[in-house]
Amino acid sequence: MEWYKRTNKGLEPSEKKELPDGLWIKCEDCGEILYKKELDRNAKVCLKCGHHFRMSAEEYIRLLADDGRFDEFNAELRSTDPLKFKDSKKYSDRLKEAMERTGLNEAVRTGCCSVNGMPVVLAVMDFSFIGGSMGSVVGEKICRAVDRALQTSSPLIIISASGGARMQEAALSLMQMAKTAARLALLSDAGIPYISLLTDPTTGGTTASFSMLGDLNLAEPGALIGFAGPRVIKQTIGQDLPEGFQRAEFLLQHGFLDAIVPRTELKKQLSQMLHFFINRKRKD
Amino acid sequence: MNQYVLDFEKPIRELEARIAELREHSKPADAFTAKEIKKLEAQVVRLRAQIYAKLTRWQRVQLARHPNRPYTLDYIERMIADFIELHGDRFFGDDPAIVAGIGRLEQQPVVVIGHQKARETKEKLRRNFGMPHPEGYRKALRLMKLAARFKRPVICLIDTPGAYPGIGAEERGQAEAIARNLFEMAHLPTPIIVAVIGEGASGGALGIGVGDRILMMENTWYSVITPEGCAAILYRDAANAPQAAEAMRVTPDDLLKMGIIDKIIKEPPGGAHAHPDAAAQLLKQALLQELASLRRISATQLVKQRIEKFNRMGVYLE
Numbered sequence: 001m002e003w004y005k006r007t008n009k010g011l012e013p014s015e016k017k018e019l020p021d022g023l024w025i026k027c028e029d030c031g032e033i034l035y036k037k038e039l040d041r042n043a044k045v046c047l048k049c050g051h052h053f054r055m056s057a058e059e060y061i062r063l064l065a066d067d068g069r070f071d072e073f074n075a076e077l078r079s080t081d082p083l084k085f086k087d088s089k090k091y092s093d094r095l096k097e098a099m100e101r102t103g104l105n106e107a108v109r110t111g112c113c114s115v116n117g118m119p120v121v122l123a124v125m126d127f128s129f130i131g132g133s134m135g136s137v138v139g140e141k142i143c144r145a146v147d148r149a150l151q152t153s154s155p156l157i158i159i160s161a162s163g164g165a166r167m168q169e170a171a172l173s174l175m176q177m178a179k180t181a182a183r184l185a186l187l188s189d190a191g192i193p194y195i196s197l198l199t200d201p202t203t204g205g206t207t208a209s210f211s212m213l214g215d216l217n218l219a220e221p222g223a224l225i226g227f228a229g230p231r232v233i234k235q236t237i238g239q240d241l242p243e244g245f246q247r248a249e250f251l252l253q254h255g256f257l258d259a260i261v262p263r264t265e266l267k268k269q270l271s272q273m274l275h276f277f278i279n280r281k282r283k284d
Numbered sequence: 285m286n287q288y289v290l291d292f293e294k295p296i297r298e299l300e301a302r303i304a305e306l307r308e309h310s311k312p313a314d315a316f317t318a319k320e321i322k323k324l325e326a327q328v329v330r331l332r333a334q335i336y337a338k339l340t341r342w343q344r345v346q347l348a349r350h351p352n353r354p355y356t357l358d359y360i361e362r363m364i365a366d367f368i369e370l371h372g373d374r375f376f377g378d379d380p381a382i383v384a385g386i387g388r389l390e391q392q393p394v395v396v397i398g399h400q401k402a403r404e405t406k407e408k409l410r411r412n413f414g415m416p417h418p419e420g421y422r423k424a425l426r427l428m429k430l431a432a433r434f435k436r437p438v439i440c441l442i443d444t445p446g447a448y449p450g451i452g453a454e455e456r457g458q459a460e461a462i463a464r465n466l467f468e469m470a471h472l473p474t475p476i477i478v479a480v481i482g483e484g485a486s487g488g489a490l491g492i493g494v495g496d497r498i499l500m501m502e503n504t505w506y507s508v509i510t511p512e513g514c515a516a517i518l519y520r521d522a523a524n525a526p527q528a529a530e531a532m533r534v535t536p537d538d539l540l541k542m543g544i545i546d547k548i549i550k551e552p553p554g555g556a557h558a559h560p561d562a563a564a565q566l567l568k569q570a571l572l573q574e575l576a577s578l579r580r581i582s583a584t585q586l587v588k589q590r591i592e593k594f595n596r597m598g599v600y601l602e
Contacts, residue, residue: 136598
């Protein structure tokens with residue numbers, strides 16, 4: 001069995017690079033080691049390859065709101081676990097855990113702020129809260145944000161990051177799709193603009209309701225956007241999915257996005273768009 | 285038609301078979317067997333009532349999927365006079381998983397739209413098991429807008445395991461098509477009545493499900509995802525679908541309690557699959573009744589009430 005023995009030494013496993021916690025971060029895409037402070041200064045966009053790291057609602061607010069000032073409303077709305085849902089874990093426990101881990105009460109934050117001097121109503125989803133899923137609270141907060149835009153005649157911006165409707169609220173979650181879409185119909189009839197920004201990932205019932213209903217639909221580069229998740233599609237059709245399938249660039253090519261906006265350009269481009277809708281003296 | 289029998293229906297079917305056998309063997313009928321048959325028939329009624337009174341949610345799901353259950357075209361054939369099917373979304377194609385057309389419900393001209401399943405393999409494939417592509421939703425919307433322009437009510441029949449998750453569907457904007465329908469249906473200036481006649485799964489069902497009245501037939505289910513889909517994700521095994529159906533509370537009673545639907549339409553004893561004609565009559569009566577109450581409301585008021593109706597859905601703590 002001599003031929004079976006390994007004579008070559010084989011490849012040496014590359015030494016694990018020990019990184020001091022919190023100071024450096026490896027790009028998920030190109031592998032570049034990035035200085036975290038520098039990455040944060042660049043709106044969490046990789047300085048080498050342009051990969052967009054996921055951001056929290058808080059980070060988007062700081063990125064867009066003038067002086068970081070955000071007059072948040074309905075922050076206290078909470079889910080009550082109306083179905084007493086339990087799988088491997090109780091839904092009420094999942095909620096409690098998510099609240100403790102993220103410091104948020106739900107998967108969306110809503111409020112008023114200015115973007116380069118232009119007052120807007122801003123809703124930002126946070127994927128770290130149960131996958132940014134939409135249950136009764138997310139639906140209600142989005143609707144109230146729409147109402148605020150109606151009352152104040154200010155443009156609405158929604159930043160989506162969501163796995164879809166939240167299963168633990170079952171049919172109630174499903175109905176949030178209709179509820180938010182219906183509210184947006186009112187906004188549209190009133191002639192108030194709505195800009196939707198889809199970030200990584202936006203899928204399921206969120207994409208199939210308010211996220212796709214912007215007067216302008218924008219996305220961040222490389223964001224996964226779709227109705228069904230790639231795993232489900234792969235299972236259903238039993239084939240591998242084409243390269244770049246369901247990425248922002250794919251959606252742009254197929255006509256479902258107005259533009260892909262790099263995060264470093266986001267504030268500037270948003271305010272340009274807002275000025276198209278609302279004719280005001282520019283501050284910037 | 286193939287007689288497909290669910291496990292919990294078997295005791296009923298066995299009794300019914302015995303009655304048929306007795307009838308066959310006692311020709312001409314003597315007094316004794318006639319009495320025996322009567323006794324058995326009473327037993328069937330009792331047994332059926334017993335079994336149907338305490339169906340589990342999973343059994344309800346199985347009934348909703350029963351292959352002998354009437355599908356959209358079966359109901360249309362029995363309820364709608366002078367029906368003409370209309371095709372195509374004017375953008376890409378015609379989706380056989382959604383049928384739509386014009387006809388009359390008694391005297392009232394209506395647009396009818398519904399998911400379409402099938403019973404034979406070839407036809408099942410053609411109908412894609414009732415799982416629409418974007419062009420199906422866009423065809424539905426085109427005809428809803430037609431209805432609104434000519435002030436005709438819209439009737440939507442829901443029966444789908446979900447919108448199709450495939451490459452073409454994503455390329456052509458499945459999410460956008462559903463979202464657009466929710467948006468447009470919300471302020472469509474004509475009455476819309478929605479009835480779940482079988483399965484109502486996810487956005488695929490809701491895509492033709494926004495209306496002034498939401499009805500469910502007795503043996504149907506409606507939720508955010510199929511029990512199998514929920515089980516695969518949350519319980520890591522699709523075999524746990526019965527538990528998922530319980531946890532998601534998918535039955536008409538559940539949805540009535542959640543404030544999502546307006547009314548449950550009774551089915552004939554033994555279910556719509558046992559008596560399609562009677563089921564169609566019951567559905568027709570329910571639709572006529574709702575239509576009569578909606579006709580008195582102005583289009584502007586109707587839209588306002590519809591948006592308010594959906595705005596009330598949801599449970600949260602302030």
